[in-house]
Amino acid sequence: MGDEDWEAEIIKPHMPSYVPVFEKDRYSSGANGDTFNRTTASSSEMNDGPSRRDHFMRGGFLSGRSMGNRDAGESNKRENTSTMGGFGVGKSFGNRGFSNKFEEGDSSGFWRGFQDGNDSEASGSSRRGGRGSFRGCRGGFGLGNPNREYEQDEGTQRTGGPFGSRRPVLSGAGNGDTYQSRSGSGSRRGGYKGLNEEVITSSGKNSWKSEAEGGESGDTQGPKVTYIPPPPPEDEDSIFAHYQTGINFDKYDTILVEVSGHDAPPAILTFEEANLCQTLNNNIAKAGYTKLTPVQKYSIPIILAGRDLMACAQTGSGKTAAFLLPILAHMMHDGITASRFKELQEPECIIVAPTRELINQIYLEARKFSFGTCVRAVVIYGGTQLGYSIRQIVQGCNILCATPGRLMDIIGKEKIGLRQVKYLVLDEADRMLDMGFGPEMKKLISCPGMPSKEQRQTLMFSATFPEEIQRLAGEFLKSNYLFVAVGQVGGACRDVQQTILQVGQYSKREKLVEILRSIGDERTMVFVETKKKADFIATFLCQEKISTTSTNGDREQREREQALGDFRCGKCPVLVATSVAARGLDIENVQHVINFDLPSTIDEYVHRIGRTGRCGNTGRAISFFDPESDNHLAQPLVKVLSDAQQDVPAWLEEIAFSTYVPGFSGSSRGNVFASVDTRKGKSTLNTAGFSSSQAPNPVDDESWD
Numbered sequence: 229m230g231d232e233d234w235e236a237e238i239i240k241p242h243m244p245s246y247v248p249v250f251e252k253d254r255y256s257s258g259a260n261g262d263t264f265n266r267t268t269a270s271s272s273e274m275n276d277g278p279s280r281r282d283h284f285m286r287g288g289f290l291s292g293r294s295m296g297n298r299d300a301g302e303s304n305k306r307e308n309t310s311t312m313g314g315f316g317v318g319k320s321f322g323n324r325g326f327s328n329k330f331e332e333g334d335s336s337g338f339w340r341g342f343q344d345g346n347d348s349e350a351s352g353s354s355r356r357g358g359r360g361s362f363r364g365c366r367g368g369f370g371l372g373n374p375n376r377e378y379e380q381d382e383g384t385q386r387t388g389g390p391f392g393s394r395r396p397v398l399s400g401a402g403n404g405d406t407y408q409s410r411s412g413s414g415s416r417r418g419g420y421k422g423l424n425e426e427v428i429t430s431s432g433k434n435s436w437k438s439e440a441e442g443g444e445s446g447d448t449q450g451p452k453v454t455y456i457p458p459p460p461p462e463d464e465d466s467i468f469a470h471y472q473t474g475i476n477f478d479k480y481d482t483i484l485v486e487v488s489g490h491d492a493p494p495a496i497l498t499f500e501e502a503n504l505c506q507t508l509n510n511n512i513a514k515a516g517y518t519k520l521t522p523v524q525k526y527s528i529p530i531i532l533a534g535r536d537l538m539a540c541a542q543t544g545s546g547k548t549a550a551f552l553l554p555i556l557a558h559m560m561h562d563g564i565t566a567s568r569f570k571e572l573q574e575p576e577c578i579i580v581a582p583t584r585e586l587i588n589q590i591y592l593e594a595r596k597f598s599f600g601t602c603v604r605a606v607v608i609y610g611g612t613q614l615g616y617s618i619r620q621i622v623q624g625c626n627i628l629c630a631t632p633g634r635l636m637d638i639i640g641k642e643k644i645g646l647r648q649v650k651y652l653v654l655d656e657a658d659r660m661l662d663m664g665f666g667p668e669m670k671k672l673i674s675c676p677g678m679p680s681k682e683q684r685q686t687l688m689f690s691a692t693f694p695e696e697i698q699r700l701a702g703e704f705l706k707s708n709y710l711f712v713a714v715g716q717v718g719g720a721c722r723d724v725q726q727t728i729l730q731v732g733q734y735s736k737r738e739k740l741v742e743i744l745r746s747i748g749d750e751r752t753m754v755f756v757e758t759k760k761k762a763d764f765i766a767t768f769l770c771q772e773k774i775s776t777t778s779t780n781g782d783r784e785q786r787e788r789e790q791a792l793g794d795f796r797c798g799k800c801p802v803l804v805a806t807s808v809a810a811r812g813l814d815i816e817n818v819q820h821v822i823n824f825d826l827p828s829t830i831d832e833y834v835h836r837i838g839r840t841g842r843c844g845n846t847g848r849a850i851s852f853f854d855p856e857s858d859n860h861l862a863q864p865l866v867k868v869l870s871d872a873q874q875d876v877p878a879w880l881e882e883i884a885f886s887t888y889v890p891g892f893s894g895s896s897r898g899n900v901f902a903s904v905d906t907r908k909g910k911s912t913l914n915t916a917g918f919s920s921s922q923a924p925n926p927v928d929d930e931s932w933d
């Protein structure tokens with residue numbers, strides 16, 4: 229689509245996909261030449277293990293329901309049948325001739341749309357005023373949000389390619405039930421807010437001073453953010469608190485690992501082989517780590533060898549320690565001096581992640597592994613008082629963990645100098661480089677003082693790595709970077725038992741309650757499409773006497789942290805969330821993920837279901853597939869399910885076939901089928917690091933230089 233289409237999409241009136249609780253149920257129908265090693269992490273052959281079907285059937289999740297749903301026409305049945313599970317009857321779907329690569333949609337228009345729309349700081353501040361009260365399971369909800377003029381609901385990315393999706397820009401007004409299209413004047417248009425919802429805005433002329441997440445910088449209007457997060461507990465027990473690895477932890481060793489790129493150092497098999505200093509080894513032991521996970525076995529020696537790295541490994545398999553430990557080892561080895569109080573701090577390491585909660589979690593890991601050393605980690609993120617972030621930094625900062633917006637703000641305020649940066653880590657790297665955060669990341673590496681990619685070590689980690697993003701990443705990485713793929717790039721964790729149920733939108737709430745009642749008190753994350761809906765569904769569940777809390781990008785940071793805390797400690801066993809909670813969050817004992825609404829991309833699906841089944845523990849994910857809106861996901865879902873050796877419902881196969889288009893470049897991620905380093909495939913990396921379909925227009929090009 230070109231610019232015009234982007235504009236048209238913005239102003240097109242959009243009906244919310246959700247109908248309030250009392251509305252009549254009207255669902256009636258329809259349902260390269262590089263060296264290449266391929267090995268298992270333990271050199272043993274991969275053991276696929278038994279089918280999960282029996283296991284699931286015994287689970288009694290939806291006891292009393294029909295399990296059979298082979299009929300090709302099933303997707304067109306009415307809701308009473310469409311809610312029936314297709315699980316237990318599906319069949320493996322590995323060889324139906326699906327192309328292994330989808331073609332890319334032209335997304336350059338999106339880039340322009342983003343750039344054009346990036347001239348306003350409105351979203352950060354306008355999000356904050358006049359919010360209706362929300363008390364989670366402890367009180368009433370106020371769904372009104374009269375000042376949400378510039379909100380952009382997340383997860384409505386239904387059209388376009390992996391980059392080209394232009395989400396309708398919505399605004400909730402008045403009582404919160406009325407959506408208004410937001411054509412907006414150019415100057416008031418907010419920036420792009422991506423799937424994980426942290427807002428990216430830029431003030432144009434002073435773009436790296438933008439306050440992306442809080443609106444409290446001097447460049448923005450609106451109420452100052454005063455929230456100061458409570459300090460994390462300082463006692464050793466809390467610092468090293470961890471949960472147990474699960475029964476499948478040892479099975480990680482059977483996962484195939486591919487390393488591509490020249491002269492990759494050999495993997496290590498034990499922590500001892502990493503030759504870390506005693507303090508680090510002590511911390512590793514106190515953290516309960518006795519055995520390396522595959523991504524750690526390969527990444528640690530690569531990083532220790534000073535190489536740039538792009539690593540892709542399944543959710544919950546220890547990517548955080550895979551980069552933190554070798555970075556800390558380097559720092560210790562280099563005899564880093566304790567960072568002291570200074571107005572301008574010059575950290576050696578910067579770690580960025582897309583959401584506030586995730587970056588905070590990474591910080592806690594950094595604090596844990598650097599315990600007893602002179603390395604000081606600091607975390608800064610939007611939604612908290614800017615002065616508080618500055619005070620944290622000036623006290624000393626070796627490792628700076630930051631969300632992009634706050635980082636750029638702090639750099640703009642000259643509290644952080646970049647000259648000493650030796651390690652730059654992009655966690656959830658595909659997200660950090662996509663439309664939402666990519667421009668900010670580009671600005672970061674172009675900031676005065678930031679060492680060039682030749683002078684720093686750049687590390688990228690994620691469970692998903694679309695081909696497009698791999699190409700973009702070339703801009704950030706030395707040309708001889710190594711690529712580690714543990715299992716299939718973008719594949720779902722096999723420890724998560726996945727079930728897809730056909731459920732029309734007007735039956736979803738009933739189905740959700742039924743499932744939650746059968747689950748009992750087990751910790752469950754429920755993902756919905758929009759922020760408004762997250763509050764709505766949480767209210768509904770509370771009314772149903774199911775103890776629930778909710779988090780989404782519209783809530784104050786204080787509320788977000790409270791909600792997560794209540795969920796973590798089990799006070800509220802159900803957390804209703806938008807995609808803001810999809811990535812990275814490592815919460816003990818999350819046994820279930822329910823996709824009340826499927827996300828718009830398969831990558832997001834993989835991340836969401838990865839909130840369970842972590843670190844060798846098992847988990848379950850149930851997704852409501854609404855044929856009215858989710859058909860575009862059928863193909864990639866079938867692929868992800870079959871790759872993870874899950875049963876594929878026959879009806880889903882049928883939908884996948886009926887919607888199959890050779891060379892399909894639809895809204896779901898074509899790159900679900902990417903299994904390798906793009907440098908090895910037919911795709912070639914051009915000198916700019918962009919594929920032709922993803923190449924930014926000339927204007928973007930300039931701004932990227």
Ligand SMILES: Nc1ncnc2c1ncn2[C@@H]1O[C@H](COP(=O)(O)OP(=O)(O)OP(=O)(O)O)[C@@H](O)[C@H]1O
Nearest residue numbers: 517519520521543544545546547548691812814843
């Ligand atoms: N070698 C290990 N031994 C025991 N536990 C580990 C080990 N490595 C990591 N863990 C634990 O496993 C959990 C998941 O790790 P982590 O959050 O780093 O996963 P991840 O791969 O980054 O997941 P995601 O893709 O969802 O971000 C954490 O609780 C972490 O402490």
